[in-house]
Amino acid sequence: xxxxxxxxxxxDRRILAALAADGRMSNAQLAQTVGLSPSPCWQRVRRLEAAxxxxxxxxxxxxxxxxxxxxxxxxxxxxxHDDAALERFGREMLEMPEVLEVHLTSGEYDYLVKVAVxxxxxxxxxxxxxxxxxxxxxxxxxxxVLRTLKDVQAYLPPAEGA
Numbered sequence: 001x002x003x004x005x006x007x008x009x010x011x012d013r014r015i016l017a018a019l020a021a022d023g024r025m026s027n028a029q030l031a032q033t034v035g036l037s038p039s040p041c042w043q044r045v046r047r048l049e050a051a052x053x054x055x056x057x058x059x060x061x062x063x064x065x066x067x068x069x070x071x072x073x074x075x076x077x078x079x080x081h082d083d084a085a086l087e088r089f090g091r092e093m094l095e096m097p098e099v100l101e102v103h104l105t106s107g108e109y110d111y112l113v114k115v116a117v118x119x120x121x122x123x124x125x126x127x128x129x130x131x132x133x134x135x136x137x138x139x140x141x142x143x144x145v146l147r148t149l150k151d152v153q154a155y156l157p158p159a160e161g162a
Contacts, residue, residue, distance in 0.1 A: 006053045008159070011036065015044055016053070016156055023057045068098065068116040071145040072123055074131070075109035079138045092134045098126060109141070120144075 008016070014034040018025065025033070031041035048054045063069055078085055086104070093102045093113065101114040117123040123142070131140065 006048075006051055008053070010159070012044060012048060012053075013156060013159060015041065015048065019045075019054065020152075020154055020156065063116050068118050068122065070117050070119055070123070071100075071148070072115045072117055073143045073145065074111075074113040074115060075141045076111040076113060076137055077108075077139040078110050079136045081110065085136050089134065089136060096126075096130050098130075 006012075011034060015030065018030055018033045027042050027045070028038050030045070031038045034041065036044070045054070063071070076089075078089060089111065090102065093099050096115075098116050099113055100116055101112075103112045104110065105112050115123070115126060117126055123144075131137070
């Protein structure tokens with residue numbers, strides 16, 4: 001079951017767009033950017049947080065500077081598709097720090113897994129020491145990301161009638 005979309009006015013949308021671009025800006029900077037005074041701006045941000053529209057804030061780390069510059073997309077097919085198998089696979093993925101994202105998908109493959117590694121040797125080590133030890137994997141297929149053309153964390157749909 002999905003949540004109903006939040007009712008957002010023009011100022012809410014401007015706040016969300018500004019925070020999506022720079023989540024570290026101060027409330028005073030945000031208020032100036034969206035054309036509000038600080039107190040009403042702060043109240044709107046708190047309301048958006050309480051409603052779950054703003055789910056959190058995070059730092060974006062530079063994987064290259066951290067020694068894991070390569071990203072690999074791994075498509076995984078499981079042997080079984082019952083609840084226990086899906087939950088077990090999910091738990092195993094949560095335990096692997098180099099796994100950045102895991103998506104249960106429709107189509108030929110069951111999961112799309114995004115992994116950060118240190119080159120082909122790092123990926124080989126990830127496969128041998130971690131992924132291939134996960135019970136229930138029937139098949140996987142990997143693709144190294146050569147270049148990322150777009151990387152955003154959220155989509156703000158247009159307002160109704162816009």
